[in-house]
Amino acid sequence: MICENKKIDTIINLIDTEYFDKTSGVLTIPNGVEEINGKFYIRRKNIQNLYKIKEVRLPNTVKKIGRYAFRRTGIVNIQLPLSIQEIELGAFELCSNLIEVSIVGKKVPLIEKDSFIACENLETLRNSLGDIDVKKDFRISNTAFSTCYKLLNKQNKWLLVVDQKPNNIFEKILSIVSKVFSYNGMESIKNKF
Numbered sequence: 338m339i340c341e342n343k344k345i346d347t348i349i350n351l352i353d354t355e356y357f358d359k360t361s362g363v364l365t366i367p368n369g370v371e372e373i374n375g376k377f378y379i380r381r382k383n384i385q386n387l388y389k390i391k392e393v394r395l396p397n398t399v400k401k402i403g404r405y406a407f408r409r410t411g412i413v414n415i416q417l418p419l420s421i422q423e424i425e426l427g428a429f430e431l432c433s434n435l436i437e438v439s440i441v442g443k444k445v446p447l448i449e450k451d452s453f454i455a456c457e458n459l460e461t462l463r464n465s466l467g468d469i470d471v472k473k474d475f476r477i478s479n480t481a482f483s484t485c486y487k488l489l490n491k492q493n494k495w496l497l498v499v500d501q502k503p504n505n506i507f508e509k510i511l512s513i514v515s516k517v518f519s520y521n522g523m524e525s526i527k528n529k530f
Contacts, residue, residue, distance in 0.1 A: 347371040362391030362411070369398055375406030375428060391434075395421075397441075402428045414438070421446045431455045440464040450478040459485045 349370050357364045366373065390410040397418040405427045407415075412429070414437040421440070426449045429435060435456045440446070443466055453459060459482070462469045471477050471488070482488055 348374050357390065359389060362389055363394060364390050364392070365394045366396055366399060368396040370396065371398055372401040373399060373403055373406045375403035375408070375425065401425070404428065405430065407432060416441065417446065419444070423447045423449070424452045425449050427451050427454065429453045429456060432459075433457055435459050437461040438463075440469075445469060445474050445476050448477045448481045450480040451483060452478070452481045453485055454480070454483045456482075456485050456488075458487060460487045462488060 388411040419442040
């Protein structure tokens with residue numbers, strides 16, 4: 338009996354992927370894949386299918402998640418394997434259903450700017466040591482989690498965010514203080530005003 342081994346590319350694109358089960362909403366990346374290339378995003382034909390992706394299973398061979406790889410998907414949570422070394426710009430941008438990101442082990446991968454921008458429901462970022470403080474880890478860009486207000490406010494409970502335009506001098510002072518002491522500085526708060 339001859340067994341045929343299917344060759345798995347070490348770099349994959351997710352256009353019309355054969356690894357997605359539309360019934361369960363699970364995208365299973367096969368073992369052996371080292372990079373998920375996201376540069377294909379602008380060529381996606383049926384964006385509605387992206388929202389159907391609810392879960393992504395990554396093998397312990399994936400080292401890099403490319404630009405916009407999972408942008409606008411319906412992912413609820415993601416577990417990053419120990420092998421992950423880098424998450425590029427916009428990899429999980431606009432994943433509005435994303436609640437939790439967990440990293441296997443202690444090591445935090447390099448997380449580039451805007452990797453998780455506009456993940457408005459993201460509440461938890463943790464590894465085996467517990468919650469990760471996004472403002473203290475040097476491997477995390479200071480804009481990687483821009484506009485992830487639930488995450489930022491949970492981890493920075495001292496942060497005062499003024500939700501409305503200031504009406505008087507006291508509110509203006511609070512507004513300035515909240516901008517200066519916010520995680521992303523003035524950039525993360527300015528869109529709220």
